[in-house]
Amino acid sequence: MTQSEWPLWEVFIRSKQGLDHKHVGSLHAADATMAIQNARDVYTRRLEGISIWVVESKHVHASNPDDAEAFYDPANDKVYRHPTFYQVPDSIKHM
Amino acid sequence: METVEINLEEQFQARIDADVRIEPKDWMPDAYRKTLIRQISQHAHSELVGMLPEGNWITRAPSLKRKSILLSKVQDEAGHGLYLYSAAETLGASRDQMLADLHSGKAKYSSIFNYPTLSWADMGTVGWLVDGAAILNQVPLCRTSYGPYARAMVRVCKEESFHQRQGFEIMQTLCEGAPEQKAMAQEALNRWWWPTLMMFGPKDADSPNTEQSMKWRIKRFTNDELRQKFVDMMVPQAEFLGLTVPDPALQWNETKQGYDFGDVNWEEFWNVVKGNGMCNKDRLGARIKAHEEGAWVREAALAHAKKRAERAETQAA
Numbered sequence: 467m468t469q470s471e472w473p474l475w476e477v478f479i480r481s482k483q484g485l486d487h488k489h490v491g492s493l494h495a496a497d498a499t500m501a502i503q504n505a506r507d508v509y510t511r512r513l514e515g516i517s518i519w520v521v522e523s524k525h526v527h528a529s530n531p532d533d534a535e536a537f538y539d540p541a542n543d544k545v546y547r548h549p550t551f552y553q554v555p556d557s558i559k560h561m
Numbered sequence: 562m563e564t565v566e567i568n569l570e571e572q573f574q575a576r577i578d579a580d581v582r583i584e585p586k587d588w589m590p591d592a593y594r595k596t597l598i599r600q601i602s603q604h605a606h607s608e609l610v611g612m613l614p615e616g617n618w619i620t621r622a623p624s625l626k627r628k629s630i631l632l633s634k635v636q637d638e639a640g641h642g643l644y645l646y647s648a649a650e651t652l653g654a655s656r657d658q659m660l661a662d663l664h665s666g667k668a669k670y671s672s673i674f675n676y677p678t679l680s681w682a683d684m685g686t687v688g689w690l691v692d693g694a695a696i697l698n699q700v701p702l703c704r705t706s707y708g709p710y711a712r713a714m715v716r717v718c719k720e721e722s723f724h725q726r727q728g729f730e731i732m733q734t735l736c737e738g739a740p741e742q743k744a745m746a747q748e749a750l751n752r753w754w755w756p757t758l759m760m761f762g763p764k765d766a767d768s769p770n771t772e773q774s775m776k777w778r779i780k781r782f783t784n785d786e787l788r789q790k791f792v793d794m795m796v797p798q799a800e801f802l803g804l805t806v807p808d809p810a811l812q813w814n815e816t817k818q819g820y821d822f823g824d825v826n827w828e829e830f831w832n833v834v835k836g837n838g839m840c841n842k843d844r845l846g847a848r849i850k851a852h853e854e855g856a857w858v859r860e861a862a863l864a865h866a867k868k869r870a871e872r873a874e875t876q877a878a
Contacts, residue, residue, distance in 0.1 A: 511633075
């Protein structure tokens with residue numbers, strides 16, 4: 467059997483004006499035009515979106531779950547990055 | 562080396578127990594991956610084959626409204642199949658291989674679709690009963706431990722409830738119609754009731770995979786638990802329609818606050834699973850025919866995309 471599988475694409479949908487495109491899933495298509503047409507049929511049958519992005523899956527680079535500790539733990543002990551870390555006297559307004 | 566593997570398994574189980582979702586690039590036991598690929602692809606195949614018994618009635622729907630609804634429903638089933646194949650692909654399964662396994666008979670799909678749809682009332686019964694059973698199976702899967710599967714199921718469940726309601730509406734219309742129409746509804750219920758109960762799978766005692774799947778939180782309820790829920794849910798709805806559930810053993814049990822019901826014909830169930838149901842050959846035949854007759858379209862689209870990409874490259878140079 468020859469390799470006949472169409473490339474895989476990741477689909478991102480903007481649900482309404484003013485919101486981000488959000489990842490909704492993936493699908494196969496021969497090219498970008500077809501990927502957008504298929505995404506419209508597969509992921510927006512009930513007004514879920516007003517704009518579609520497609521990216522061929524092979525172009526997505528992801529962080530490695532094994533690096534999660536080294537990557538994200540350093541943020542754990544930096545509570546001073548949050549406004550709630552600071553005590554503000556009750557009499558101070560608008561802060 | 563072995564202790565490392567054991568630790569990974571323990572950590573994995575600890576995450577499952579803490580209800581942390583597993584994502585595609587996370588470490589997972591091989592058996593977890595295999596179980597999921599089998600279950601998700603089977604589920605996808607069921608959606609795909611599930612289009613056939615209903616496609617049978619699109620050209621014969623009794624009104625334009627019913628025809629539009631049925632078309633939408635069948636299109637949804639195709640969409641559900643696609644969500645699910647995509648989820649299985651995040652585990653490393655290939656789409657071509659999954660389809661090849663379906664066509665060779667190596668992979669299974671839900672046995673319910675190996676029963677024929679003989680009258681228009683079957684479209685009502687399939688929506689009301691069969692999709693009702695599917696929803697009971699699928700709602701807990703929205704919380705299944707594997708992230709992409711759970712997310713696919715959230716989409717499926719949202720759409721599935723339209724399927725069940727349109728089925729119930731068909732039944733209600735028939736039951737409020739002429740005596741012949743009501744008889745047609747009853748006759749359809751008589752044929753579909755028992756096969757629908759089989760959709761939940763073998764009895765817990767005969768379902769060797771259930772325990773492990775519950776431990777991994779792929780499944781959240783056992784087959785028998787879901788079957789009981791289904792009967793308790795459906796009997797009052799059948800009563801509302803004025804239809805009789807074809808089970809002489811059916812009786813309300815005050816102590817367990819649920820219905821007692823008769824035993825499923827398990828010999829028939831296994832027979833259909835093994836490929837000897839009424840429509841197994843037709844369904845698979847139709848599937849393979851559609852796949853083979855569409856081959857030139859898939860190849861041409863790929864050749865066209867390649868040619869355009871090459872042309873764009875030459876022009877850029």
